[in-house]
Amino acid sequence: MPSVSNKGLSMPQSPIRKLVPFAENAKKKGVKVIHLNIGQPDIKTPQQALDAVKNNTINVLEYSRTEGSEEFRTKIAQYYVKNNIPVSASDIIVTTGGSEALAFAMNTVADTDDEIIIPEPFYANYNGFATACGVKVVPVVSKLEDNFALPPIEDFEKLITPRTKAILICNPGNPTGYLYSKEEIQKLASLVKKHNIFLIADEVYREFTYDNKVHASILKENGLDDHAIIIDSVSKRYSMCGARIGFLVSKNKEFIATALKFAQARLSPPTYAQIASEAALDTPDSYFEEVKTEYVARRNILIAELEKIKGIKIARPQGAFYCIAELPIKDADHFAQWLLEDFRVDNETVMVAPAAGFYATEGLGKNQIRIAYVLDQDSLKRAVHILGEALKSYNG
Template sequence: MPSVSNKGLQMPQSPIRKLVPFAENAKKNGVKVIHLNIGQPDIKTPQQALDAVKNNDIAVLEYSRTEGSETFRTKIAQYYSKNNIPVDPSDIIVTTGGSEALSFTMNSIADTDDEIIIPEPFYANYNGFATACGVKVVPVVSKLENNFALPPIEEFEKLITSRTRAILICNPGNPTGYLYSKEEIQKLAKLVKKHNIFLVADEVYREFTYDNRTHASILKEEGIDDHAIIIDSVSKRYSMCGARIGFLVSKNKEFIATALKFAQARLSPPTYAQIASEAAMDTPDTYFEEVKTEYETRRNLLIAELQKIEGIKIAKPQGAFYCIAELPIKDADHFAQWLLEDFRVDNETVMVAPAAGFYATEGLGTNQIRIAYVLDKESLKRAVHILAEALKIYKG
């Protein structure tokens, strides 16, 4: 039998999705599974986005421009301007989700065996994109005890070599919910200028910050226009995960021109999804105020309920809608599978994401889980109750 590629063999499984078969089997047996494992918001998509697709009169569903339609990119630029980030439509490439934006970025800035430094834990698919692009992830550890704050800048500098091409952060963070301060962003900006490398920021959760904190975008930092690349998406901002529309934003013209060549190879982003996303850009600020308030309330409830469970350690999220919890167990992968296969409370169980897959360093995060608080408060409370009952009897 022909063999598959080494790259394919090395491709990591998603810690978020690898337990799906066990969840589906539980559901087939009549068990209700409460999903804490995936960042799929239950917030309604803005109606004008849905109506824009429903009510259009397209007769021929044509290719769009490779970089995305002019009108959509103009709307995106206006959105950034409203957030005090002046960019031009020519600084933007529309992609098929933030995932494609990350893939284009890695391919555009790094060659095989080049290195990108990422604070861990990080969005698990960074590992997958790096493997697909032949790029080496160099992790710098952030710790639950420090709420996953930016590690000391000296720790980054120790890791920079002749093969280092970028530092990649997620702000606010997935899976930690940590929100980098302006001072932390300034330290990173100074470092990338010193070593002439890129600073890539995944800012898809920009709107969701709590406790009166504000988001510090890398494109607001002076003097790093040639170094700064933003990854963005409509998925979480407008609860439109299925649209698969993201975008790259950078004032580095050579980078944009290079990424565009990778975009040309896949022809164009989807037309209907762009129509919906363009309409979503007109969503009033009140939408975000309500959504932000809802997520902050959910966060507060989740943290309060988790703190009632003996032996659990929790990092308090300052943004996004994720939380890392350290459990009084050894193997979160086994525990998560056991929940789906063997544990029930009133014929209900929960699905969590084991956190080891959010690390690049072997052995870290093995007793941690990521929880996405994208469900209503009653469901969250019920899920934590089930977790508490499970931990009372789990023997590992």
């Protein structure tokens, strides 16, 4: 029998999706599964985005330009300028989701066995993209006790080697919900300029910042044009995860020209999804204010309910819609599977994402879970109640 690649064998499973078969089996038995495991918002997609696809007059569904249509990219640039991020259409490549933007960025800045430093815990698929690109992830640990703030800049600097090509951050963070301050971004900016490497910022949750805190984009930093790369997406911003439209943004012309060659190999991003996403850019600011208000309420309820459970430690999110909770258990992977296979409260259970998959350092996050608060407030209360009862039973 032919063998598969070592790269394929070393490709990590998604901690978010690997438990899906157990959830599906539970549902087939009539169990209601409350999903805390995945960042799929229940917020309604803006109507104008849906109508743009429904009411279009396309007769031939053609390829678009590799970098996305000029009209769409111009409108994206206007969105950034409105957010005080001065870019033009030529600084943007439209991608098939933020995922493809990340893959293009890694392939463009790094060769096989080159290194990218990432604060952990981080979005689990960074591990997968790095494996697929032949890039080594070098983690720098942030701690729950510090609310997952940026680790000391000295911790980054001592990890830089001749093979280091970039530092990658997610701001606000998935899975932590931490929002990097302007001062933290400035420290990173100084470091990448000093060592002549890239700073890649995954900013897909830019709109979702709480407690009167302001998002600090790396492209607002003076003197960082040659170093800064933004990963962005419509998925979370407009509750359009299924559109699979993302953006790669940089004022570094050589980077954009090189990334475009990777984009040409996949021809073009999806046409219908670009139409929907272009229309979504007309969404009024009131939409985001209402969404933020709802997410703050959900966060507050989630934290308040979790704090009632003995032995749980929680980091307080300042953005996005995730939090990391440390449970009084030894193995969150086993606990999460047990929840789906063996535990019920009134024929209901919960699905969580074990946090070990959000770390690159072996052994970290084993007793942590990521919770996505993308459900209505009553569902969150119910889910946390079930989680509390489950911990009593599991530990008993």
